[in-house]
Amino acid sequence: MKDARLLHTMIRVKDLDKSLDFYTRLLGMNQLRKQDFPTGDFTLAFVGYGDEKNSTVIELTHNWGQEEDYDLGNGFGHLAIGVPDIYGTCEVLEKEGVPIPRSPGPMKHGGSVIAFIEDPDGYKIELIERKNG
Incomplete structure (x- = not known):
């Protein structure tokens, strides 16, 4: 795996607009891309300090209709x-x-x-x- 590299880390978010504001305005990342997937009822937004070609980024996954907070687990x-x-x-x-x-x-x-x-x-x-x- 000589030429492998880490591409992104994915986290699930409850309020995509609030999360995008946090990562872009408050932490200074750029919103790199955002895409809705109507047949799957979710949106993906990618944020980071550099482009995806050369930098590791964060994938924010928003599942539509998610009413409850996510359990963050004890492994993260x-x-x-x-x-x-x-x-x-x-x-x-x-x-x-x-x-x-x-x-x-x-x-x-x-x-x-x-x-x-x-x-x-x-x-x-x-x-x-x-x-x-």
Whole structure:
């Protein structure tokens, strides 16, 4: 599998508009494409920081008519995003009402400065401060 690469991670979302706003406006990703599948009663929207040809992206799957919240399960961990200024990023997100279950700070055993936020469906996203990309 020499030339294989990770294409996307898929998560199910209850309110697609709210999720698209979160990932594009608040996290700065681009909406790359969006397609309705009427015969399957679902919509797929792909978001990311780069194009799908060269970057790993997130597939947001919205199943039409989903009334209840999804069970996030106990096997899913989190998505991770590198940011240049974790404290400033968290300050902006907090003002927007984004839950921050772990405030920015160094990891317990030294090393990286991290924080955890939650998207509109409760998925955990780890922010890792990366000054140089």
